[in-house]
Amino acid sequence: MKTMTVPLFFFFILGGLSIASSLMVVFQRNVVHSAMSLVATLFLVAVLFLTLEAPMIAVLQIFVYAGAIMVLFLFLIMFLNPTVLEGRQPLWWGLGFVAALLFALELVTLLSPTPLPEARIAPAADEFGSPQMLAHSLFNDFVLPFEVASVLLLVALIGAVVLAKREG
């Protein structure tokens, strides 16, 4: 049993809260409540990243997921207003169960106590995860995939505009 240090203490609080809020995503009947619980989960995971001294990932997590994608989700939910959930279908229950089982198996294999070889847990460089380092690897080592991804996003954007125009 490890001794309780301050970071560990915060980790348990944050981890517990994020597990609780992610359970709320699944078990809430009200869709808007579910969506807001998901926002809370994403935010708490971002704070976990912050405690791991990875502010870049934390900020991107909030920026992209909590601040942009979930807002669109919420918009759709509010406009379609599905206040009453449809009846549970056995097929979905089955699929969900299989997916959960697979995920649990994966977690068990990940968490099983196989000690990592010493070489793989070398301390990270001071600059690791900083915006400079991220930009450096994006624009040097991965510049082609980066540009291809941006073209893909542009195509998706134009496609969305074209589809919207056709409807009107």
Next chain:
Amino acid sequence: MIVELGIIAAKAALVLFMVLNLAGLLGWIERKGSALIQNRIGANRASIFGFAGLGLVNTLIADPIKFLTKEDFIPPHGDKLLHTLAPCLALFPALVTFAVIPFGDILILGERVINLQVANLNVGILYIFAMASLSVYGIVIGAWASNNKFSLLGGVRGSAQMISYEVAMGLSVMGILMVYGTLELQEIVRGQGAPLRDWLPAFLKPVLGWLPAWGIILQPVAFLLFFTAAVAETKRIPFDLPEGESELAAGYHVEYSGGKFLMFFAGEFAEIVTAAALTTTLFFGGWQVPFLMRDGFYFPWGGSLLLPHLAVVVLQVGAFGLKVLFFCWLQILLRWTLPRFRYDQVMRLGWKMLLPAALANVIVTAVLIVAFQETR
């Protein structure tokens, strides 16, 4: 360890104290300022137990008491939980943004060097935009939980407006980041302390080289774009479409009263303070006083005036406060001077004017930096 934690807690408490009190004070300044502009007297009837002597103090105390003692009405078919949560979501982002804004350089106390900034994150400005992107929730959730058509329309308008102007705001800052080459706000402010001659082509150096390299001088277009977008983000006239009284009653907070309305109200004023502080930090040198170095003034025409360390710190923090106050006042002035836009005009301004202009500014800045890189 304990002392370090204490210092951080003290800095956070000080910043929160200043922001919240300035937000409260701005409520009074707005009422008196609007009266000044419209040739009225303004708030002058607050008396506590018949004592009206201290005009300002009385109003400042009476306003919150009035808010807090009024009925807190929750619409019967609304969502009780989210209706209560929404004002908190509206106030939270405006307050936490301040964590990365530097309000001074460094304070040396004995052996200890204290960075006058609550959290020095290496992602700096990205943190601010991440927090700003969360402020949509207060409006959307408040609007939906009220179960009122005017509310929902206001909420939809508000979130569309905020998302649109966030894009222009983020892109307009890009020029500043490129010029000073960092995301950290403290470093951006330090970069603005250097003389302008490092940035200028040779023939301009003797003429303008003595000016401090503030953001407004290096990136004037970015300043206009950023300030416009920042005012639009606060959802006040001329961009107050989410709560346009003549169309939507009061928009997303039409069903709010009492303490919860006070929180929306305080959130709006905290956003004003945040916008002012950001404008100051990015474009007006933050805590920099022209020609003031860490040990005193060094004037470009020769001559210097050495000052003790504490005086320098007080001057810097004071300068930051004054600049922030100026931009708060400018936003109040804007609100009581300009007429309201139409909604389609707001959208057109955001997407068809600010966004292309910000993109053009990024490209021009990049070209200029590459062109003059040799000379620096």
